Amino acid sequence: MSVQAEAIAPRRKLGRAASKFMANRSAVLGGVLVVIFVLLAIGAPLFATHDPFQTSFTAIRKAPSAEFWLGTDELGRDIYSRMLFGSRASLMAGVISVAIAVLVGVPFGLLAGFYGGWIDAAVSRVTEALLAIPFLILAIALAAFLGPSLTNAMIAIGLSATPIFIRLTRGQALSVKTEDYVEGARAIGLPNVLIMTRYIFPNVLPPIVVQATITIATAIIAEASLSFLGLGQQPPNPSWGSMLNTAKNFMTQAPWMSVFPGGAIFLVVLGFNLLGDGLRDALDPRDH
Amino acid sequence: MSEASRAPAGVDIILEGHSLSKRFGGRGGFFESSPVVHAVNDVSLAIRKGETFAIVGESGCGKSTLGRLLLRLLEPSEGEILYQGQDITRLGAKEMRRLRRDLQIIFQDPFASLNPRMTVGAIIAEPIRLHGLARGREVNARVAELLRTVGLRPEYADRYPHEFSGGQRQRIGIARALAGEPKLIIGDEPVSALDVSIQAQVINLLEDLKGRFGLTLVIVAHDLAVIRHMSDRVAVMYLGEIVELSDVDPLYEKPLHPYTQALLQAIPSPVPQGRTERQLLQGDVPNPTALPSGCRFHTRCPHARPRCSEEHPPLEPVGEGRSVACHFWREIQAAAEHPGDPPLASATLDMRLELYRTYQTRKAEQAAPHHNPTGGQP
Numbered sequence: 001m002s003v004q005a006e007a008i009a010p011r012r013k014l015g016r017a018a019s020k021f022m023a024n025r026s027a028v029l030g031g032v033l034v035v036i037f038v039l040l041a042i043g044a045p046l047f048a049t050h051d052p053f054q055t056s057f058t059a060i061r062k063a064p065s066a067e068f069w070l071g072t073d074e075l076g077r078d079i080y081s082r083m084l085f086g087s088r089a090s091l092m093a094g095v096i097s098v099a100i101a102v103l104v105g106v107p108f109g110l111l112a113g114f115y116g117g118w119i120d121a122a123v124s125r126v127t128e129a130l131l132a133i134p135f136l137i138l139a140i141a142l143a144a145f146l147g148p149s150l151t152n153a154m155i156a157i158g159l160s161a162t163p164i165f166i167r168l169t170r171g172q173a174l175s176v177k178t179e180d181y182v183e184g185a186r187a188i189g190l191p192n193v194l195i196m197t198r199y200i201f202p203n204v205l206p207p208i209v210v211q212a213t214i215t216i217a218t219a220i221i222a223e224a225s226l227s228f229l230g231l232g233q234q235p236p237n238p239s240w241g242s243m244l245n246t247a248k249n250f251m252t253q254a255p256w257m258s259v260f261p262g263g264a265i266f267l268v269v270l271g272f273n274l275l276g277d278g279l280r281d282a283l284d285p286r287d288h
Numbered sequence: 289m290s291e292a293s294r295a296p297a298g299v300d301i302i303l304e305g306h307s308l309s310k311r312f313g314g315r316g317g318f319f320e321s322s323p324v325v326h327a328v329n330d331v332s333l334a335i336r337k338g339e340t341f342a343i344v345g346e347s348g349c350g351k352s353t354l355g356r357l358l359l360r361l362l363e364p365s366e367g368e369i370l371y372q373g374q375d376i377t378r379l380g381a382k383e384m385r386r387l388r389r390d391l392q393i394i395f396q397d398p399f400a401s402l403n404p405r406m407t408v409g410a411i412i413a414e415p416i417r418l419h420g421l422a423r424g425r426e427v428n429a430r431v432a433e434l435l436r437t438v439g440l441r442p443e444y445a446d447r448y449p450h451e452f453s454g455g456q457r458q459r460i461g462i463a464r465a466l467a468g469e470p471k472l473i474i475g476d477e478p479v480s481a482l483d484v485s486i487q488a489q490v491i492n493l494l495e496d497l498k499g500r501f502g503l504t505l506v507i508v509a510h511d512l513a514v515i516r517h518m519s520d521r522v523a524v525m526y527l528g529e530i531v532e533l534s535d536v537d538p539l540y541e542k543p544l545h546p547y548t549q550a551l552l553q554a555i556p557s558p559v560p561q562g563r564t565e566r567q568l569l570q571g572d573v574p575n576p577t578a579l580p581s582g583c584r585f586h587t588r589c590p591h592a593r594p595r596c597s598e599e600h601p602p603l604e605p606v607g608e609g610r611s612v613a614c615h616f617w618r619e620i621q622a623a624a625e626h627p628g629d630p631p632l633a634s635a636t637l638d639m640r641l642e643l644y645r646t647y648q649t650r651k652a653e654q655a656a657p658h659h660n661p662t663g664g665q666p
Contacts, residue, residue: 180401183361184461188415188468189388198414202405 017282027278033271037264041087050078052085053236061254071256074246079260082238086261089239090268093154093223093232094216100158101165102212108162109169110196110204114177123166130163139222143231150223150239153232157222161215168211172204179203206283213276217269224265240265300337301370302472302504303358303391307332308367310353313577323577327353329528330367332603335472340498340505342515342536344551345525348573352396354525355474355508359391360384389419392465396477398457402449408435408460409445415468434463438493455486459493466497472504479514491518512555516540521609524548527576527584530603534610544612546589546620583615591620 021027040047049069056076064071070080112123130138142156176182177200185195226232227241228248235242240261247257308331314324328350335341335358343351356362358369360376368375376387395401402411412431416422422430432442438459449457458478465473475494479487495518498505509515515522515536522539524532524547532545543549550569569588574580580587586596595615603613614620 180395180397181403183356184393184395184401184464185403185414187359187361187388187391187393188418188464189385190414190418191385198406199403203403 021278021282024278024281026274027282030271030274030276030278033267034275037087037091037268037271040084041091044084044088048078048081048084050081052077052082052238054078061250061257063254064256070260071254073243073257074250074254079243079257082243083240083261083264086233086238086240086243087264087268089150089227089233089237090220090223090241090265093150093157093239094220094268094272097154097157097219097223098161098212098216100155101161101215102208104159105162105165106169106201106208109166110173110200112166113170113173114192114196114200116174120170124170127163127166127170130160131167135160135218136222136225139226140229140231143226148231148234150233150237153223153226156226156231157219160222161219164211164215165208168207169204172207173200176200176203207280210276210280210283213272213279217272217276220265220269220272301334302337302372303335303506304370305331305333305354305358306368306370308354308357308369309365310350310357310362311365325576326528326579327576328357328364329579331525331528331530332367333523333530333533335504335506336521337504338502339520340495340507340518342507342509342519342522343525344509344512344515344522346573347510348576349525350528350576351508351510351525352476353528355393355476355506358506359388359393359474361393386419389415389468390471392468392470392473394458394461394465394473394475394478397481398454398461399481401461402457402464404449406448407445408447408449408452411449411460412445412463412467415464419468421467421469430467434467437466437497438463439489454482455490458482458486458490462490462493462497466501469501470503472506474506474508476508477510478507480509480511487514494518512540512551524551527573527579529584529613530611531585531613532611533603534612535608538608538610542621544606544610544617544621545585545614546591547585550590583613591616 021031054077056072059068059072059076061074062068062072062076068078068080070078070083073079073082108123112120133141139153139156139160142159143153146152146156182195182199185199190198223232223239224241224244227239228245230242230245233239233242243261244258244265247254247261250257308328309326310328312325312327313322331350331354333341343354345351353362357364360369364377368377370376371387371391376384379387402408406414409428409431412434413427416427416430428445431445435442435444440456440459440463444452449460452460458481462478478494479490482490491514494505497503505518507515507519519536522532522534522536523530524539524545526547532539532543532548534544539548540552543552554569571588574584574587580597582595582597582599583589583592583601586592589596593616599615601613601615603611605611606617
């Protein structure tokens with residue numbers, strides 16, 4: 001009887017999390033926003049109406065019109081097309097810098113949390129020292145040190161976001177390693193490397209996924225800030241941040257130059273934040 | 289090595305502990321120091337091949353710690369552990385891993401002891417692959433066989449632990465423990481988290497497996513009723529020490545140590561006629577960071593005398609393979625066998641009785657002059 005009642009399809013946990021996510025309207029909105037921006041970035045050449053690098057002295061700072069949907073900039077380039085290509089820089093900066101932060105931060109966090117002792121002491125002190133510096137200041141300092149380019153900006157943002165992931169992973173690993181199943185893994189003689197990869201890592205993953213989506217939003221803003229300061233995407237390549245940078249000189253004469261890239265940053269960050277919140281709620285096992 | 293742990297000649301000893309101690313804490317950081325918890329103190333024991341050896345005691349007495357020390361899941365602060373005559377506390381990580389195949393553990397909480405991110409099949413296959421006992425499809429065949437052995441359907445291998453009930457999960461835990469073909473399994477309260485009806489099933493399963501695979505079982509438990517049913521010898525622990533070690537039947541029929549007596553009296557009797565007046569223990573287990581002087585049990589012992597708080601009683605052999613750690617066990621035993629003798633009473637008990645008598649006489653005096661019909665009631 002009870003055996004029959006418990007005969008449930010595998011991966012029900014994931015299914016339950018998915019249905020919970022779908023029931024959360026703001027999470028779905030976030031997901032849709034993110035998907036739209038990703039599709040626009042991938043299909044930028046298809047959707048673009050103009051060459052994003054094509055300057056035109058006859059079409060400088062034109063207001064939005066049938067020809068230039070979102071207007072033109074100070075060199076007569078189509079803002080809509082430039083934003084499409086600029087979304088690639090923004091999304092890449094968000095995803096790649098967070099990937100760097102996760103790839104560096106999670107192993108250090110696992111080592112510190114699992115082994116404790118002097119490894120933990122060393123990793124934690126460095127992490128705390130880095131966390132004492134404001135995120136954006138650190139990113140700017142690193143980007144300035146590495147030299148202005150989109151790649152260096154991504155590295156700088158990634159390294160600045162790393163301490164958050166070290167801290168999070170370490171804390172989770174500390175709580176997971178006291179579980180009986182970890183002791184059971186030691187009891188069968190499993191080497192520490194396998195205990196970390198098979199037992200600790202999969203069980204600390206959900207909060208890391210959530211933190212990653214939220215940090216993508218932060219990283220996109222950081223990239224825009226660095227580009228705004230001239231430390232990110234270099235002209236003539238477009239990025240939302242560098243577009244804002246030039247637009248600031250024409251705030252009153254050509255507001256469309258700043259409103260649209262600014263609005264795009266706002267929407268994509270909102271999308272990632274809502275997605276992250278939704279994932280956090282959906283993956284929280286306490287509500288199951 | 290105390291006399292108590294020495295086995296009679298001709299008995300095959302599989303696992304031995306010599307003067308094992310485990311202390312927790314005491315180090316702390318640079319600025320703080322945590323109190324030292326004496327979890328296990330100078331415990332020696334020898335587990336015979338093929339027997340079921342039980343370790344019982346209240347929670348916090350160090351029985352689980354002792355179990356983990358024997359498997360070297362915890363490093364002992366002092367003492368050594370001999371597995372088939374070999375000191376395993378000195379083994380390197382690699383040799384120790386190889387040895388772990390022989391020594392397994394079943395955990396108390398079936399909801400915490402299985403990795404929630406692995407399928408049941410992967411959980412059971414892990415020790416098989418790790419120790420190279422089978423390869424490829426053979427592994428799946430072994431997993432299916434193990435599932436059948438513990439009374440589960442082989443199809444369950446694709447499912448995740450959260451899809452099973454407590455009893456089923458405990459069976460999965462047992463299957464995993466068996467997967468490495470161990471010689472000795474330690475059960476850390478293997479049934480105490482389960483429903484009573486399921487407890488019996490799991491106990492029967494363990495006994496069955498013990499017979500089939502020639503296992504040696506060490507059962508850590510706080511439930512003496514379960515222990516009597518399945519074990520051959522019992523070690524009773526109190527505050528990190530073994531206070532009595534005996535074959536199971538003599539221990540239940542004639543407990544020697546006052547603590548064992550108190551534990552046995554705490555078992556509920558199913559027969560109303562069989563119920564005797566209980567002498568339940570007063571107070572809590574003393575703080576293991578500040579151990580009592582002398583005999584550790586003297587603060588709660590109904591037979592305590594001045595000597596008990598001064599001198600620590602060693603675990604001494606008393607014949608018939610039994611050992612007990614009590615200065616006065618002979619007198620206590622003699623008093624119990626001659627019910628006519630006045631019971632050995634403690635000073636506190638005398639004082640309480642005196643107070644009670646005074647109270648009763650005063651009450652009688654007050655009630656008498658008024659002829660109050662309710663006066664006789666308490």
